[in-house]
Amino acid sequence: MHTELTPNESLKLIESMIGQAKKSFSRISFYFLLWGALMIAAMLSTYLLRNTDPAWSNGIAWGVAGIVGGIVSFVYGARQSKSEIVTNPMDGIIGQVWISFVITLLIMILCGGLAHRDPGPMITLLTGIPTFLTGRILRFRPLIAGGVIFWVAGIAMHLTSDPMTLTVIYCGSMVFGYIIPGIMLKRQENGLRTA
């Protein structure tokens, strides 16, 4: 490497290196694919079990999906943090956004249960926030669009009570909000990102 730099060269070098650092996000596509698949499976199970007794068993798939997803995410995250070669401050912000989402989600489920109301439509609306913000932070448009899709789906779910329609809307929002952006993000991570 040359050691003599003109001011212009210095500035270009700084811009280039800061640009490299900005691309060094952790790999997070796994979480979108995992949770997208789990939520679709839970929604389909809920639809198929909708007439079973006792009534609480209708929603058992959500509990199983939540526990399985939580354990897998924790193990994956722990392994990933061990092998990361760089940590980006934005990774922490994305993590905090999702932690705040999970806390609000749990409160909504609890409140929905106590009030005997289906929290699904509100949770779908809520899912738009972290998805949209993650897309903005990563500057990744499919996730920004995913956030908007959750908002639209959340509104649509408030306008119907038909189990089949609710299932189609929810599963569709998961496919277009999590799964497809997750696949696209995974391709980008494999091609561009090193962390």
Add this chain to the structure above:
Amino acid sequence: MAFAPLDPVLHNQLRLAVVSLLVGVDKAEFNFILEKTGATRGNLSVQLTNLKDAGYIVVTKSFRDNYPLTTCKLTAKGVKAFETYVEAIKGYLKP
């Protein structure tokens, strides 16, 4: 108008590249910096030592899976020096 003197520690292609890279992250491993700067291992080691001696970075040596692991992090002094350097460079570029 007199130009502000450029920090000789930072006015070096590889050292400037390292500090610019570290400004955008919390911390980075040796291999990450190696890959992004395209430097040789030997040269990078020397320049990291220079930056460490200047107090601009902290170099932490540890082990991962029985392999040595070198992690670098910019210090507050390093951040300040980088900001001062960028301001000085801007002065040179003004018409």
